[in-house]
Amino acid sequence: MEPRLIQTQTQKLILSPQIRQYLKLLQLPIVELRTMIEQELAENPALEEVQKDVLEEPAMPQPAEENPKTDRAAAELRFDETSDSLSKLSESFRDEGLYPQEDFALPGARDTQARKDYQESLVTQKESLFEHLGRQIGFLDLSRNEAQVADEMIGNLTEDGYLGIPLEEIVQTCAVDLAQVEKVLRAIQTLDPPGIAARDLQECLLRQLERQGTQAELALTIVRDHFPLLQKKQWDQITKRIKALPEEIEQAKHLISHLDPKPGRSFHAQDDLAVTPDASVSFDETNEAKLVIEIHDETVPELRISPYYRRLLRNPKLDSTSRRFLKEKIQSAIEFVKALSQRRSTLRGITEEIVTAQEEFFEKGFSQLKPLRLKDIAERLGIHESTVSRAIQGKYLSTPRGTFPYKSFFSTRLDREEGGVESQKSLMEKVRELVRSEDSGHPLSDQEIANLLQKEGIKIARRTVAKYRELLKILPTHLRRMR
Numbered sequence: 001m002e003p004r005l006i007q008t009q010t011q012k013l014i015l016s017p018q019i020r021q022y023l024k025l026l027q028l029p030i031v032e033l034r035t036m037i038e039q040e041l042a043e044n045p046a047l048e049e050v051q052k053d054v055l056e057e058p059a060m061p062q063p064a065e066e067n068p069k070t071d072r073a074a075a076e077l078r079f080d081e082t083s084d085s086l087s088k089l090s091e092s093f094r095d096e097g098l099y100p101q102e103d104f105a106l107p108g109a110r111d112t113q114a115r116k117d118y119q120e121s122l123v124t125q126k127e128s129l130f131e132h133l134g135r136q137i138g139f140l141d142l143s144r145n146e147a148q149v150a151d152e153m154i155g156n157l158t159e160d161g162y163l164g165i166p167l168e169e170i171v172q173t174c175a176v177d178l179a180q181v182e183k184v185l186r187a188i189q190t191l192d193p194p195g196i197a198a199r200d201l202q203e204c205l206l207r208q209l210e211r212q213g214t215q216a217e218l219a220l221t222i223v224r225d226h227f228p229l230l231q232k233k234q235w236d237q238i239t240k241r242i243k244a245l246p247e248e249i250e251q252a253k254h255l256i257s258h259l260d261p262k263p264g265r266s267f268h269a270q271d272d273l274a275v276t277p278d279a280s281v282s283f284d285e286t287n288e289a290k291l292v293i294e295i296h297d298e299t300v301p302e303l304r305i306s307p308y309y310r311r312l313l314r315n316p317k318l319d320s321t322s323r324r325f326l327k328e329k330i331q332s333a334i335e336f337v338k339a340l341s342q343r344r345s346t347l348r349g350i351t352e353e354i355v356t357a358q359e360e361f362f363e364k365g366f367s368q369l370k371p372l373r374l375k376d377i378a379e380r381l382g383i384h385e386s387t388v389s390r391a392i393q394g395k396y397l398s399t400p401r402g403t404f405p406y407k408s409f410f411s412t413r414l415d416r417e418e419g420g421v422e423s424q425k426s427l428m429e430k431v432r433e434l435v436r437s438e439d440s441g442h443p444l445s446d447q448e449i450a451n452l453l454q455k456e457g458i459k460i461a462r463r464t465v466a467k468y469r470e471l472l473k474i475l476p477t478h479l480r481r482m483r
Contacts (some may be wrong), residue, residue, distance in 0.1 A: 046329040129267035161264025219252035280398035443480040
């Protein structure tokens with residue numbers, strides 16, 4: 001062991017700051033890109049937004065010499081003109097009834113105000129499951145220790161409304177006996193929604209049926225004593241083991257089918273996710289066979305290098321420190337604008353290649369989706385595969401068939417017996433269609449689906465069909481059968 005100088009030759013990829021910035025902007029969706037631009041505008045004084053006036057005012061004649069009094073008088077004149085025009089516009093709106101003055105003595109105005117108050121009262125935060133149960137616990141006759149146990153139980157409910165921890169753990173946490181915990185559990189299970197705080201599906205269904213009185217006695221017996229058969233929908237076996245009339249069995253089946261297996265989901269239901277597509281593809285109005293691509297960057301501000309700072313940089317009296325600072329900021333602004341332009345160009349190129357490869361999808365849907373890999377797009381555009389992956393990450397494309405993530409248009413390829421190829425997603429769509437059109441009394445098995453696809457020339461194994469069926473969240477054969 002001794003210190004020595006050793007010269008070695010290695011090969012590694014070093015990304016320049018410009019490339020890093022381009023890749024960073026490339027992977028941002030349109031909403032995050034606007035945030036990034038606003039941050040850059042706040043940090044870099046040499047970068048400014050090009051102002052686009054919606055209503056362009058007529059150009060005012062400029063005086064030959066600067067005169068503060070004249071400028072101030074002209075400004076006051078323009079302000080008066082603007083004020084007068086706004087007043088006239090407001091009066092014309094009232095005359096035309098676009099926003100009439102409210103007179104609460106009139107019946108119509110009272111109705112309008114009542115409707116407005118009602119709409120404002122609707123803008124409230126949705127009540128959580130914890131808050132909903134907490135209000136009801138106040139009406140239960142619980143001691144201080146029991147109230148602590150109740151809070152512990154409610155705090156450990158899952159999104160579906162089930163108790164997520166064993167009772168023994170609550171016993172240790174609250175330092176109470178098991179009988180007291182079970183008493184509190186039974187009390188909470190009487191609250192709304194029915195079936196809340198159950199430990200499994202069977203208990204959840206039983207607690208709901210107990211509230212329906214004598215009409216649910218047969219259904220209660222089926223759930224309590226024949227739950228494994230109920231899970232498999234083997235009603236013929238249940239009928240053999242229970243001495244009841246067919247109409248009574250049918251009534252019990254109807255009651256059970258209308259129970260809620262997830263009583264807490266209504267409080268945890270998420271709102272629909274609103275996405276802003278980064279690009280759109282639509283049919284040309286003049287030529288329906290032609291697809292038009294539009295990159296949605298109209299909300300992205302147009303940027304430029306500040307003319308003021310460019311003139312300031314040319315000032316010979318500027319000190320070296322300020323000059324160095326301005327050069328860095330102007331160079332950073334130039335690179336940022338170039339990166340934005342490259343991002344738009346790359347996204348348009350990828351979108352054009354997707355439209356070219358998946359043209360039949362826009363007319364017929366996912367059943368006509370062709371095999372397409374990231375590598376295919378990268379080779380056609382002459383860029384790296386990882387660049388394509390960054391570009392489509394978290395981005396959406398608006399199409400005549402709906403709005404889909406960019407990654408939805410990529411799929412692996414499967415060989416056909418006659419020599420063609422089939423995409424994995426189009427094959428999954430074929431499986432979905434076969435199940436959708438099957439006889440509900442005699443549903444298709446995985447092997448039968450595989451045989452039907454093989455008749456179409458698609459090589460597929462039974463286990464592959466089972467995997468696709470699980471990905472599509474389709475139940476197995478015995479659970480799809482309607483007896």
